[in-house]
Amino acid sequence: MTEDRGAGHHVIVTENGPYQVEGSIEIRTPAGEVVSANEGAFLCRCGQSSNKPFCDGTHAKVGFEGTVSADHGPIAERRDAYEGRGITIYDDRSVCAHAGECTNGLPSVWKLDAEPWIDAGGAGADQIAEVIPRCPSGALAYALEGARPGETVEAKLSPAIMASKDGPYHVRGGIEVRSSDGSAYEPRNRQTLCRCGGSKNKPFCDGTHYQIGFKDG
Ligand code: FES
Numbered sequence: 695m696t697e698d699r700g701a702g703h704h705v706i707v708t709e710n711g712p713y714q715v716e717g718s719i720e721i722r723t724p725a726g727e728v729v730s731a732n733e734g735a736f737l738c739r740c741g742q743s744s745n746k747p748f749c750d751g752t753h754a755k756v757g758f759e760g761t762v763s764a765d766h767g768p769i770a771e772r773r774d775a776y777e778g779r780g781i782t783i784y785d786d787r788s789v790c791a792h793a794g795e796c797t798n799g800l801p802s803v804w805k806l807d808a809e810p811w812i813d814a815g816g817a818g819a820d821q822i823a824e825v826i827p828r829c830p831s832g833a834l835a836y837a838l839e840g841a842r843p844g845e846t847v848e849a850k851l852s853p854a855i856m857a858s859k860d861g862p863y864h865v866r867g868g869i870e871v872r873s874s875d876g877s878a879y880e881p882r883n884r885q886t887l888c889r890c891g892g893s894k895n896k897p898f899c900d901g902t903h904y905q906i907g908f909k910d911g
Contacts, residue, residue, distance in 0.1 A: 778814030792901030
């Protein structure tokens with residue numbers, strides 16, 4: 695991954711308010727329509743704006759409590775490694791959005807009711823490498839045999855934010871996410887930010903939108 699790809703592009707998680715987007719970042723609706731690629735935007739974080747994906751000030755009226763609780767530490771200290779045939783799967787459970795791309799895409803590797811839940815030898819490296827980039831949260835990553843320590847394979851993605859249908863913002867391209875106190879999360883190529891207001895791992899999605907039946911409309 696090119697670490698400076700998202701340089702100058704930030705998402706600031708404002709205190710009990712919206713995401714403040716800085717830099718020229720493409721923003722897309724669930725239908726794929728580009729609604730803004732200009733400097734700066736405020737995106738709804740409480741889930742109750744009438745002008746989604748943009749903030750309309752509703753968070754203040756409803757008393758949105760948006761305290762950030764996700765770990766700011768290095769990804770390398772959180773993730774688990776699973777060795778397969780010529781590939782290592784990395785899994786950072788803390789940021790999983792439960793999109794199900796892994797368990798649906800390759801159930802011989804990602805197992806819903808098994809412990810451990812990942813069998814990295816359950817498919818070939820090529821198949822695993824094809825599925826992992828579909829993981830929108832970036833919880834899953836991989837390295838191929840011979841990689842330097844900590845090095846993972848990532849596609850080159852332009853900085854972009856897509857409001858997914860009834861789900862989180864898919865944030866692509868190494869955009870830096872910062873808390874309102876200025877502390878930054880390690881930039882990742884694939885991230886999912888909560889837009890239903892209900893995550894218990896704010897600012898990241900933790901799948902709560904499924905449980906509360908969040909809808910765009
Ligand atoms: S959008 Fe997934 S938990 Fe809020």
